[in-house]
Amino acid sequence: MGGEVIAPMLTARVQLRRSNPGAAPFTLDVSLQISPGITILFGPSGAGKSTLLDCIAGLVRPDAGRIAVGDDILFDSHTRVNRRPQERRVAYVFQTLALFPHMSAEENVAYGLDGLPQQERTARVDEILKAFRVDTLRKRRPSEISGGERQRVALARSLVTQPRVLLLDEPLTGLDSQLKSAIVDDLRAWNDARRIPILYVTHSREEVDALGERVIAMDHGRVVGEGLPMDVLEAPRRRRLAQAAGFENLLSGTVVDLREPDGVMRVRLKESLCEIEVPLGYATAGDRVVVAIRAGDILLATAPPHDLSARNVIEGRIIALETRGTLVRARVDCGVEFIVHLTPGATRSLELAEGRRVWLVLKTHSCHFVQE
């Protein structure tokens, strides 16, 4: 038949309970299917992302579950299969990269190719050093090259062994976004021909937006969302995820009533008379909820606005204005405190100042209902 070879999918069901003295016990309980291509594993630190990768690589043994690449079982608690990391053909780039400091870039990359004849080894090392644009640095040690170059060497080292799965644990932290996307482009180009599942861990919202791939969101050792970045992160279902996804305003409140025909419910914000309309969620009157609103989604007016489609208009007073680069961060007291992001231009033309009376305008669909 011929045609394209489709790399097998990674499936992982992992249960792991860890109790550290002095800390609350941590439970990891996830089930994932990772198709060929890049999948982002997103979540706040401590969500269990790295532990999950360690289980897939065979560095940590789950209490129960099953991990397989296609039909090849790497771990199965029922049949007592637990293959050693050496036998899994799962490549892993750590956050610290873990390049061998006493070896040159070339020696690092060739490290996993011991079984091959010299000629093929050299050919493969050459090919991958070129693919990741580090062939001119081959004789240099990790301490003698830049951070971005080290990351490229680490990717080359793990991919040269032709793994069946690639795990990346925040491999590009600390790089500026241009450098990041250049490296990701090279990784994509390399993977276009192979199509292996790549699991890319990050806790940075910015990286998720840059990569724009399928996202699996994790928190407290569980999967809490799965799908496109828009769907998973724009309407986060959990408070910690909302924080990580960059919602500056997380306001607790109580549901006053549900208006099902209108598709909204009214929420009274804590310790204030402020009531806002948010889209209907799974809640009943009297429930305590959290509402997440991006600072950039709030409009600010210096006179009471009318004839608006937006349903929520709240009066308040500016208590602080801070300029941060091209952004002005306003703290507005409306009984509860809101953070509003403005441009310096808007701040000037509205003549905003501390103490000034303002009206905040919130679109109903900018107010996200979040579970605690």
Added chain:
Amino acid sequence: MDALLLSLRLALCVSAILLAGGIPLAYWLAYSNWRGKFLLEAIVALPLVLPPTVLGFYVLVAMGPQGPLGKLWHTFFGHGLAFTFEGLVLASVLYSLPFAVQPLIASFESVDRKLLDASSVLGASRFKTFSRVILPLSIPGLVTALVLSFAHTMGEFGVVLMVGGNLAGITRTVSIDIYDHVQSLEYAAANRMALVLLAISFTVLSLVYAVNRQVGSQLGRRLWTPWAAK
């Protein structure tokens, strides 16, 4: 000069044996998860705190004609162990054990665990990880272990006296020789030997600290010395 040559020969033998035997022992102590490991750790460290006479006494008893070691040695080689050069080597190996093993453990343990994980996921066996990653990154520890066990053996007195006695050319080491000279009021001869020993010890320790500083700053960490232990 006989005594000096004997001491040098003894120190060379002992540090070679300690390096060869100390590496696997230190590897095991550094990476084993066995619960009873602390017992072995305590045994290895014992010579640091035990008076040499106590260690020497038990070694002597074990090596005597009725002792297990002495008997075993007799069946293989046809003569006893006590008051021989071989006996002296054995006793010195025990006495200098912590000076070889502790720096090795410390340098093995300070190798970043992530490097070992990286090696495993790249398919390397334990032996390859040890020989290609752990050992090359522990060279300063190896140097420290070698130098310290050499120096410590050069300067030992109590154990040699207990186990070796004082046989010229066989067990009379420099330190015993100095003691002899002082006993017979030959201060000039004692001073000559003492100066030689002082010079050797000073050179060796300067070397250790120089290596420590040089490599320690490169690796961003300090290496083990008995004075900075624990």
